[in-house]
Amino acid sequence: MCADQVRDQYEEFPYPTRDPADERRRLITGSPSHLAEINHYIFGGRLDFAQPFRALIAGGGTGDAAIMLAQHLSDADVPAEVVYLDLSTASRAITEARAKARGLSNIAFYTGSLLDLGHFGEFDYIDCCGVLHHLPVPQEGFASLARALKPNGGLGLMVYGELGRTGVYDAQAMLRDLTREGESGADKVALAHKLLAALPPSNRLRRNPLIGDHLSTDAGLYDLLLHSQDRAYRVPDLVAEIETAGMRVASFIEPSRYDPALYLHDKAVLQRLDRMGLEDRAGFAELLAGNMKKHIVYCVRRENEAETVAAPKGPGAIPVLRDAPGPEFAKNMPPGAAFTASLDGLEFSMPLPPLARDILLLCDGNHSLDEIRKSLPGAPDWFRFKPQFDAVYKALNGFNKMLLRFPVN
Ligand SMILES: C[S@@+](CC[C@H](N)C(=O)[O-])C[C@H]1O[C@@H](n2cnc3c(N)ncnc32)[C@H](O)[C@@H]1O
Incomplete structure (x- = not known):
């Protein structure tokens, strides 16, 4: 039921809104899944671009990651296949048009669920950006992606961050009270606009300057405030999902943002955190900063003991x-x-x-x-x-x- 509602939403409101004609004037880049990041954070900077490379974009939406990565791989002459997968045929059509506008021929398009990856084979890299927090049982998604990775492969994930989304779930709850089952998407959006216009200055969404998706497009508003299936993560919950799936964190993005030393400068205070590992320091930084509305993280298999994150160690770097x-x-x-x-x-x-x-x-x-x-x-x-x-x-x-x-x- 929930998966059907999620699919129906993205059929009606593919998100984010993209116009294939814009491919003529710019390439949208971002994290995760920039090829230079994949190389740095997952392959220690030693990815051999002469070897075949397979990537899955799980829940590819309107195509930002698929188009960026396919373009980077094509520019670098990598013999690569990018597999695009999404529940929404409307989103897929936009991505296909974007790929066509760029003349990219290294993307294979599929409609389906990332929970059903059995027949796709193994991947060197999987992107899953803004999707896992929309699954009824996110852990099933983490596990499915982890199973589809090659032993030295890696994941680039983005999930919502709880603290930076303060106020979003208040508005979602109010809109669940106000909307009726079977009401059209357009009617729900109109209702949401009325509620937003009436938010008092003390409302937590109105007071949160970090959140603006609802102010630009109807698809953005629907995705933010009318989603039928949406949760946000604090760092420790995210780390638990990753570890339960047999993976470990390679790096958070941006790395300094997840390091308390970016914010704290008192040596005696910082010293008390010395014994914390990467994940605990990240959780501390999240509480300290209070402004993380999403978490971007690169992960590798737990049994991959290689130094997967490149370090500036020698003159050859x-x-x-x-x-x-x-x-x-x-x-x-x-x-x-x-x-x-x-x-x-x-x-x-x-x-x-x-x-x-x-x-x-x-x-x-x-x-x-x-x-x-x-x-x-x-x-x-x-x-x-x-x-x-x-x-x-x-x-x-x-x-x-x-x-x-x-x-x-
Ligand atoms: C918020 S959009 C993000 C799209 C894209 N990854 C991006 O970052 O721009 C979420 C996408 O996930 C897709 N999706 C949700 N559940 C899915 C599932 N179980 N399998 C595949 N795609 C799914 C939706 O159809 C939608 O296109």
């Missing part, structure tokens, strides 16, 4: 700027500038070392640390260069701006 090549990133940066970032209402300014701008100007995604070092003015020795690179890396990787890859023989 190649830094890759995620959004724009280093020279573009650095060109408007005055010498001595800090790196600034803003995350859902919080502003951060990270000091950068003196060589930062010169280093970034050389980070074109093709040159190794040693090559960058040698091209710097005065070619500093490794011991002068590396701490400065590490400081740049810590600031930028913490906000998921800089990733790494290694040459593969």
Whole structure:
């Protein structure tokens, strides 16, 4: 019953709203499932792009992840297959039109449930963004995805975060009281608009500046406030789902956001958290920040003991700027500038070392640390260069701006 309602919703309101004609002017990129992230967080930066690669986009919706990943794989000449799967034929039609507009031929389209993956074979990577929290029993979804992974494969997930969605579930509850069974989607949306217009200033949704999906499109409003099946996670609940499915967290995105040290600077206070592992620190950071409306996480199989997250360990590491090549990133940066970032209402300014701008100007995604070092003015020795690179890396990787890859023989 619930699965039918969810399918019917996305048949009527494919989400997010996308126009295939827009593919001519831009590629939508994001997390999870940017190819440079998959390589960095799941394959330790050592993915061999000459080898066949299979990805599943589970609950692919209107296509953002499928189109981005298929385009990245095509640009990198990877012999790849991206399998798109969704319950909604309307969403699939939009994604197919987007793929056609780009001339992408590496996506195979299927209509069906991610709970039924038996005949699809195994995948190197699975994207599941904004879907698991809509399943009647999310753990069945986590388990189904985990079963479909190759031994060294990984998942990129996004689920709603409870604290940042303050007020959303109040509005959902009120709308459940107000709407009638069998009422059309359009009538429910009209009713929701009336309720929203009457929210008093003290209402928790109205007071939450982080939530705005209901203000742009009807599909956004329906997805946010009229969903028939929707839950949100705190970090410990999410980690429990991941671990029950036989997986472990490789990294949260953005990594610094899930580290209490981004917010707390008192050494004595921080020291008390020293013994906590990645997951517990993430749970602490979530309570501290209070603004996480979604959680993005890369996971690998528990028995995969490899260092799946790339680290800037040797001169051969190649830094890759995620959004724009280093020279573009650095060109408007005055010498001595800090790196600034803003995350859902919080502003951060990270000091950068003196060589930062010169280093970034050389980070074109093709040159190794040693090559960058040698091209710097005065070619500093490794011991002068590396701490400065590490400081740049810590600031930028913490906000998921800089990733790494290694040459593969
Ligand atoms: C909020 S949309 C997210 C779409 C897309 N992943 C994105 O991030 O833009 C959720 C999508 O999950 C699909 N969905 C929900 N339950 C599903 C299931 N059991 N199997 C496959 N798709 C499902 C819906 O049809 C819908 O298109």
